[in-house]
Amino acid sequence: MTDSKLAIERAVEGVELPMDQPIVCDDCHARLREGQPITVAANQHDGEVWRIGELWCAVCAPRPSENDADQLVEGDVGIVSDVREQAHYPVLVRATVVEELVRA
Numbered sequence: 001m002t003d004s005k006l007a008i009e010r011a012v013e014g015v016e017l018p019m020d021q022p023i024v025c026d027d028c029h030a031r032l033r034e035g036q037p038i039t040v041a042a043n044q045h046d047g048e049v050w051r052i053g054e055l056w057c058a059v060c061a062p063r064p065s066e067n068d069a070d071q072l073v074e075g076d077v078g079i080v081s082d083v084r085e086q087a088h089y090p091v092l093v094r095a096t097v098v099e100e101l102v103r104a
Ligand SMILES: [Zn+2]
Pocket: 025, 026, 027, 028, 029, 030, 056, 057, 058, 059, 060, 061
């Protein structure tokens, strides 16, 4: 059974991005700041936990047919501040599952 689009979006919202700052595009190495659009490859582990693998800027983002990730998800770079740890770490916010364009 496949998760619904909405369930996937909820599951990946706020998931930590797989790199320290600065966030850079996997292809062009452009720096991506808080609030900038990104596309990520999200893979489901153990049928439950979603993890983010590759990450691209809006220009380099592949289509779902060009990538073998479980899902491609668009969103923005968010920064979470952990006051107690005095740390900031990047997360995915405003997640939207990328769907394959159907050509007429
Ligand atoms: Zn790029």
